[in-house]
Amino acid sequence: MAITIYDISQLAGVSTATVSRVLNGGENVSPATCKKVTDIIEKYGYIPNAYARGMGLHSLKTIGLLCADSSDLYTARAVYLLEQELQANGYESLLCCTGFNQDVRKNYLHLVLSKKVDSIILVGSHFIGTTELENEYIREAADLIPIMLLNASYNHPNVYSTLCDDYASMYEAASSMICSGIPDILYLYNSKSYSGLKKLKGFQNALTDNNIPDSLQNILYYDKSSCDIENITDFIEEMTTGRPRFHGIIAADDVLAVGGIKYAQKEGLRIPEDISIIGYNNSILTACCTPALTSVDNCLEALTHQLIHTLLHVLAGEQTPQKVVFSGRLIERDTTRFSPSPKRI
Amino acid sequence: MAITIYDISQLAGVSTATVSRVLNGGENVSPATCKKVTDIIEKYGYIPNAYARGMGLHSLKTIGLLCADSSDLYTARAVYLLEQELQANGYESLLCCTGFNQDVRKNYLHLVLSKKVDSIILVGSHFIGTTELENEYIREAADLIPIMLLNASYNHPNVYSTLCDDYASMYEAASSMICSGIPDILYLYNSKSYSGLKKLKGFQNALTDNNIPDSLQNILYYDKSSCDIENITDFIEEMTTGRPRFHGIIAADDVLAVGGIKYAQKEGLRIPEDISIIGYNNSILTACCTPALTSVDNCLEALTHQLIHTLLHVLAGEQTPQKVVFSGRLIERDTTRFSPSPKRI
DNA sequence: TTGTACGCGTTATCAT
DNA sequence: ATGATAACGCGTACAA
Numbered sequence: 165m166a167i168t169i170y171d172i173s174q175l176a177g178v179s180t181a182t183v184s185r186v187l188n189g190g191e192n193v194s195p196a197t198c199k200k201v202t203d204i205i206e207k208y209g210y211i212p213n214a215y216a217r218g219m220g221l222h223s224l225k226t227i228g229l230l231c232a233d234s235s236d237l238y239t240a241r242a243v244y245l246l247e248q249e250l251q252a253n254g255y256e257s258l259l260c261c262t263g264f265n266q267d268v269r270k271n272y273l274h275l276v277l278s279k280k281v282d283s284i285i286l287v288g289s290h291f292i293g294t295t296e297l298e299n300e301y302i303r304e305a306a307d308l309i310p311i312m313l314l315n316a317s318y319n320h321p322n323v324y325s326t327l328c329d330d331y332a333s334m335y336e337a338a339s340s341m342i343c344s345g346i347p348d349i350l351y352l353y354n355s356k357s358y359s360g361l362k363k364l365k366g367f368q369n370a371l372t373d374n375n376i377p378d379s380l381q382n383i384l385y386y387d388k389s390s391c392d393i394e395n396i397t398d399f400i401e402e403m404t405t406g407r408p409r410f411h412g413i414i415a416a417d418d419v420l421a422v423g424g425i426k427y428a429q430k431e432g433l434r435i436p437e438d439i440s441i442i443g444y445n446n447s448i449l450t451a452c453c454t455p456a457l458t459s460v461d462n463c464l465e466a467l468t469h470q471l472i473h474t475l476l477h478v479l480a481g482e483q484t485p486q487k488v489v490f491s492g493r494l495i496e497r498d499t500t501r502f503s504p505s506p507k508r509i
Numbered sequence: 510m511a512i513t514i515y516d517i518s519q520l521a522g523v524s525t526a527t528v529s530r531v532l533n534g535g536e537n538v539s540p541a542t543c544k545k546v547t548d549i550i551e552k553y554g555y556i557p558n559a560y561a562r563g564m565g566l567h568s569l570k571t572i573g574l575l576c577a578d579s580s581d582l583y584t585a586r587a588v589y590l591l592e593q594e595l596q597a598n599g600y601e602s603l604l605c606c607t608g609f610n611q612d613v614r615k616n617y618l619h620l621v622l623s624k625k626v627d628s629i630i631l632v633g634s635h636f637i638g639t640t641e642l643e644n645e646y647i648r649e650a651a652d653l654i655p656i657m658l659l660n661a662s663y664n665h666p667n668v669y670s671t672l673c674d675d676y677a678s679m680y681e682a683a684s685s686m687i688c689s690g691i692p693d694i695l696y697l698y699n700s701k702s703y704s705g706l707k708k709l710k711g712f713q714n715a716l717t718d719n720n721i722p723d724s725l726q727n728i729l730y731y732d733k734s735s736c737d738i739e740n741i742t743d744f745i746e747e748m749t750t751g752r753p754r755f756h757g758i759i760a761a762d763d764v765l766a767v768g769g770i771k772y773a774q775k776e777g778l779r780i781p782e783d784i785s786i787i788g789y790n791n792s793i794l795t796a797c798c799t800p801a802l803t804s805v806d807n808c809l810e811a812l813t814h815q816l817i818h819t820l821l822h823v824l825a826g827e828q829t830p831q832k833v834v835f836s837g838r839l840i841e842r843d844t845t846r847f848s849p850s851p852k853r854i
Numbered sequence: 855t856t857g858t859a860c861g862c863g864t865t866a867t868c869a870t
Numbered sequence: 871a872t873g874a875t876a877a878c879g880c881g882t883a884c885a886a
Contacts, residue, residue: 166653168879179857184881194855209649214623215563216879219862224560229604234579235589237793244580247606256620259574259604261592275601278559304554308511393796422797429799448582451738452767454774454799513863524873529865539871561863564878 167210176204187212218280226256227475228276230269231287234261237419237447238464242287242314245468253476255282264290270301283309283475289316289327289358310478312471315462316358317487324478325487326471328462330359333492334366337442337460338414340494342374344502346412346440350404352396352424353416354386363416363444382410386420396423397430411439418443422453425499441499455498462492512555521549532557563625571601572820573621575614576632579606582764582792583809587632587659590813598821600627609635615646628654628820634661634672634703655823657816660807661703662832669823670832671816673807675704678837679711682787682805683759685839687719689847691757691785695749697741697769698761699731708761708789727755731765741768742775756784763788767798770844786844800843807837 169187173180178197185193186201193201204210218224227250231239247257258276262269269291276284284305292313293299299318305311306322317325341349351367353360364383371381384403386396400423404410413428415421421443425435433439435455443450446461470488477484496502514532518525523542530538531546538546549555563569572595576584592602603621607614614636621629629650637658638644644663650656651667662670686694696712698705709728716726729748731741745768749755758773760766766788770780778784780800788795791806815833822829841847 169881170879180880181857181859181882182855185856188881192855197855209652211619211623211653213564213625213879215560215569215625216862217623217881218560219558219564219864219879220881221862233589234592235586237582237585240582240585240589241580243604244578244585244606247579247604251606256624257604259588259592259602261589261596274556278556278562279601280558280560307554308556393793419793425799426796448738448764449794449797451771452794452797454770514865515863525864526866526874527872530872533865537871542871558863561878562865564863564880565865566878 166213167208169210169212172201172204172208172210175208176201223282223479224280225254226258226279226281228279228281228284229257229259229287230262230272230276230284230291231260232262232264232290234259237449238417238445239287241447242464242468245465246285246287246314246472249468249472253472266293266298273301273305277305277308281309282479283312285312285314285471285475286316287314289313289360290355292316292318292358310475312475314467314471319486323486324471324474324484326467326474326490327359327488328467328490328492330462330492331362331366333460333462333494334363334414334416334444335370336366336492337444337494338367338370339374340502341412341414341440341442341500342370342376344440344500347374347376348380348408348410349382349412349414350400350410350424351383351414351416352386352400352420353384354388354420355416356385360416367414382407393419393423393426396420397426400424400427401430413439413441415442416444418445418447418449418457418459421457421459421499422449425453425455425457435499436501440501442494443499446495450495450497458497458500459495460492461495463490466490511558512553514555514557517546517549517553517555520553521546568627568824569625570599571603571624571626573624573626573629574602574604574632575607575617575621575629575636576605577607577609577635579604582794583762583790584632586792587809587813590810591630591632591659591817594813594817598817611638611643618646618650622650622653626654627824628657630657630659630816630820631661632659634658634705635700637661637663637703655820657820659812659816664831668831669816669819669829671812671819671835672704672833673812673835673837675807675837676707676711678805678807678839679708679759679761679789680715681711681837682789682839683712683715684719685847686757686759686785686787686845687715687721689785689845692719692721693725693753693755694727694757694759695745695755695769696728696759696761697731697745697765698729699733699765700761701730705761712759727752738764738768738771741765742771745769745772746775758784758786760787761789763790763792763794763802763804766802766804766844767794770798770800770802780844781846785846787839788844791840795840795842803842803845804840805837806840808835811835 173183190198260272311323313325315327413424443457443459446459450457450459518528535543605617656668658670660672758769788802788804791804795802795804
């Protein structure tokens, strides 16, 4: 059996209350008593039971971190940054990888709620569905504790959204490519989440606003989890053979874009002379591939920082905006050549 | 205030004991009562308090997951796989990213222990120091709960090690390169952890066993966190200019190896004709770079699976081996050309 | 400065 | 099948 505060109090010849005081900062305890108790605690390696502690208290200083797949490059970085920020502010993180099934999610949300977390951060926009019914579990959770959305948006009391304007970013990326004289662009995406659809819309609107004929629309949805780059390359090849050649690829994720690079190389196309490629997320992959990948930076660090900032305010009962939107920006590398002289169509 | 089991019992007109029974499987409760209680629970969205629950119980079904940096490609994957395996077995994960400071670690270990986790998994070999004093905190923790080591080894009661034989893997990788006719190899590493030193030793022994003269020894320690590939490239360039040319690079991590690829390309060297390159971890990066990177697969999936398997046995009080060692293997891709006809030196 | 006693929400043991 | 009640370990009024 583990050692308890009662054992310590006995050994030190004081009451449990005194031990408790020592444990919580040692206010109103004589230095002598404090030292005596501290020594005993040290000697017996006593560790207070956080659960008993949490019973009476209102906060356990723990935040639930829910994501679909923490091994995804973008998510992994987000989780890391969030955990670090939380840690720096005295909070612990309860990580749950829910996968993409909505029912599984609901269960996990309950599990996390039962642990009396102070808040839950949902990483990624997969968590928001398109119907009100799908989002019921979020509304329910929000009745109990603040729900923080990273890169998603949902309008409801006690739900706070921090996101990057993926629509605008993608619109800008596509416009840049079009303006550089490339109207025939292949768009690759693998997620129909809130953010995934925003990006798609941004791409499509850039085409229409630049008067690109529908016949040049070339949009490919890659259904599988985007881990295996060879599969992506094969997929592009399979879906585009026999169809008109395109001179640009824009992908909703860097991994897909790298698949595009590999495809181009397989086809013997020069990058960026014969084909331009843009990725999304500005991940480490952009520096790994050759040529280095132009990509949209969605300022993850700023997002996570702001999210925790908001969260701390909310937990402190202070007034905070419900929705904070950042702007992404295109980081030009070697798979495109837009600047310094963007050519008109 | 959150709704409690007491509120439910009042509303249902039964005792808390009955509600508790319904909550825990509904054994020895009449169907009618069971339904009545269940309905009330549903209606009011009651969620049991895991902390109060944990007070009486011995297990909270939570495992502490400690790593240095969960955004590291290898670690992220390990964390994901572990979390999934745990989840599948009814356990939750408490994630802590401790960084590399030993003191910070000690604190976090305490924090996690106070949450009454059933076990702690230490991801990566950074957690094991070279002196007995450094490892004291691990021995102390092991007195309370089983400590699981992923890719590290430490001989102590209640500490279980699951690892890949990095020494042998690296020895094999280096030998392959030497046997293919490349004796002048640059070795890149960025971690002096248990596993990091094993790899280094494997490399060095491969050299001596193959009678490579000391003058060809070329070992570079990259001190920074290996995130930025350009920095790595610059570092290699800086450290090797003016020194004799080498025809092979072996890196202790894929990221470093990609830095090597970029370096070679910058120098105008053909891969693998002019220079061969081998990475380590067989991560997604191997497929992103051009040419695709030959890398050592340290069978992370098998490791995590085995670790959880062992853990479940330990928690069930069954007999289990204290140390399980897997073998890695070299996955040949396009940055080397060893097979089918390995040339002799 | 220190100690006593109660409450936190749940489970388990005993009755009934 | 169900209810009453004692733990579980800690924080904290309140008292001394």
